[in-house]
Amino acid sequence: MPHQTAGTHALSIGELSQRSGVAPSALHFYERNGLITSERTLGNQRRYGRDMLRRVAFIRVSQRVGIPLKDIRTALDSLPEGRTPTKRDWSRLSRLWRSELDARIEALHHLREDLDGCIGCGCLSLKACRLQNPSDELGAGGSGPVRWEPAPGA
Amino acid sequence: MPHQTAGTHALSIGELSQRSGVAPSALHFYERNGLITSERTLGNQRRYGRDMLRRVAFIRVSQRVGIPLKDIRTALDSLPEGRTPTKRDWSRLSRLWRSELDARIEALHHLREDLDGCIGCGCLSLKACRLQNPSDELGAGGSGPVRWEPAPGA
DNA sequence: GTAAAACCTCAACTAAGGTTGAGGTCAAGC
DNA sequence: GCTTGACCTCAACCTTAGTTGAGGTTTTAC
Numbered sequence: 001m002p003h004q005t006a007g008t009h010a011l012s013i014g015e016l017s018q019r020s021g022v023a024p025s026a027l028h029f030y031e032r033n034g035l036i037t038s039e040r041t042l043g044n045q046r047r048y049g050r051d052m053l054r055r056v057a058f059i060r061v062s063q064r065v066g067i068p069l070k071d072i073r074t075a076l077d078s079l080p081e082g083r084t085p086t087k088r089d090w091s092r093l094s095r096l097w098r099s100e101l102d103a104r105i106e107a108l109h110h111l112r113e114d115l116d117g118c119i120g121c122g123c124l125s126l127k128a129c130r131l132q133n134p135s136d137e138l139g140a141g142g143s144g145p146v147r148w149e150p151a152p153g154a
Numbered sequence: 155m156p157h158q159t160a161g162t163h164a165l166s167i168g169e170l171s172q173r174s175g176v177a178p179s180a181l182h183f184y185e186r187n188g189l190i191t192s193e194r195t196l197g198n199q200r201r202y203g204r205d206m207l208r209r210v211a212f213i214r215v216s217q218r219v220g221i222p223l224k225d226i227r228t229a230l231d232s233l234p235e236g237r238t239p240t241k242r243d244w245s246r247l248s249r250l251w252r253s254e255l256d257a258r259i260e261a262l263h264h265l266r267e268d269l270d271g272c273i274g275c276g277c278l279s280l281k282a283c284r285l286q287n288p289s290d291e292l293g294a295g296g297s298g299p300v301r302w303e304p305a306p307g308a
Numbered sequence: 309g310t311a312a313a314a315c316c317t318c319a320a321c322t323a324a325g326g327t328t329g330a331g332g333t334c335a336a337g338c
Numbered sequence: 339g340c341t342t343g344a345c346c347t348c349a350a351c352c353t354t355a356g357t358t359g360a361g362g363t364t365t366t367a368c
Contacts, residue, residue, distance in 0.1 A: 012365095014314065024315090025357055033355095043364045045315055061272070064265060069355070087276030094273045101266050108259045111218060115255065118215070119248045122241030168344065178345090179327055187325095197334045199345055223325070 010039065010047035020056040027056070035059055035073050051084045058090060065097045066104065164193065164201035174210040181210070189213055189227050205238045212247060219251045220258065 017024045030036045031046075036055055038046040055076065062072045075093050079085045171178045184190045185200075190209055192200040209230065216226045229247050233239045 012314080023357080026355080028317095029356055041364085043315085044317095045364065061269070063355095065269065089276075091273055091276030094269060094276070098266070098269060098273065101262060101269065105259060105262050105266070108255060108262070112252070112255050112259070115215070115219070115248060115252060119245055119252065122243070122245030122248070166344080177327080180325080182347095183326055195334085197345085198347095199334065217325095 008050065010049060011052065013038075013046045013048070016048050016052060016056065019053060020060070022056055022060065030056070030059065030069075033069060033073065035069065035076060049084075054085070054090060058093060061094070062097060065101055067097060067100065162204065164203060165206065167192075167200045167202070170202045170206060170210065173207060174214070176210055176214065184210070184213065184223075187223060187227065189223065189230060203238070208239070208244060212244060215248070216251060219255055221251060221254065 011019070013024050013027055016022075017027060020027075022030075027036065031038060036048070036052055036059075038048050038052075041047055058076070059069075059072055062075070063069070067075075075096055079089055079093070165173070167178050167181055170176075171181060174181075176184075181190065185192060190202070190206055190213075192202050192206075195201055212230070213223075213226055216229070217223075221229075229250055233243055233247070
């Protein structure tokens with residue numbers, strides 16, 4: 001540990017890990033995948049700017065919303081280069097997931113209705129039961145709603 | 155194709171695949187994992203009873219709800235052996251996922267509230283922002299609510 | 309100045325839910 | 339009776355999101 005305990009110095013990977021609650025191996029992984037960046041010491045050890053704390057925070061929050069890392073990366077790539085992102089920047093990004101979350105909730109409500117129908121009839125019939133014909137709601141080849149669940153078979 | 159086109163004969167894997175919309179490779183996979191079963195012809199080809207249609211249907215529906223195959227298998231194992239499941243049986247199983255779905259919806263609502271807070275302040279602060287402290291709601295080592303999302307870091 | 313803790317890279321492994329391909333067999337129709 | 343499509347097994351591979359371990363280097367603390 002360096003002398004400063006809560007100052008403004010660059011963070012080692014251990015410190016970032018501690019403060020963000022994300023394992024060092026995961027931070028390595030994020031860096032390999034372009035989600036975070038680091039400077040290096042003369043001895044090749046990573047040093048993170050303090051804005052990386054918020055960046056990692058954003059990554060975790062996004063994951064909680066269910067966004068895949070690939071998409072999180074795309075969002076992060078839209079941050080301005082050359083300057084530390086402001087609160088306004090982060091605010092904008094967070095807003096991105098808001099509609100995602102709404103859609104997800106909507107879809108679960110639908111699913112619940114359908115499930116209730118099926119609980120009632122116990123049918124699960126391929127012909128009659130809507131639960132059996134997701135093509136209905138995914139557009140069956142058209143450009144329907146976004147497929148927000150992992151979509152097992154596709 | 156056999157002569158009967160819509161009768162009551164046992165289904166080949168191709169037929170089950172067609173009628174259920176699930177790829178043969180996935181059916182193989184389900185069988186390997188004990189989610190479905192088949193008889194074999196003298197020539198070692200799979201023949202499925204017609205109740206497998208509903209079984210596969212249940213599997214897909216469950217996946218849409220977000221239940222992992224392992225748990226779907228546990229549910230299926232609770233079906234009575236020796237007789238074809240009735241609608242009542244399927245109804246009971248479907249009801250199993252109902253509370254699962256409710257919990258999921260609940261959790262997303264919470265998350266949305268938290269996200270709204272963060273959109274407002276743009277903070278993502280490790281100290282102040284609830285989104286940053288999921289330990290709050292996961293009990294931080296206690297036995298809190300069920301962790302229903304993949305929980306990336308744990 | 310040295311020991312221990314922290315760090316480095318790289319490769320291999322994990323889990324879920326499958327898909328793909330090789331090499332060989334079965335069954336249906338003509 | 340033979341061809342063709344459907345089927346069989348088994349092993350390897352895919353994606354996502356990482357973890358684990360080996361073997362070696364840096365930093366920190368005393």
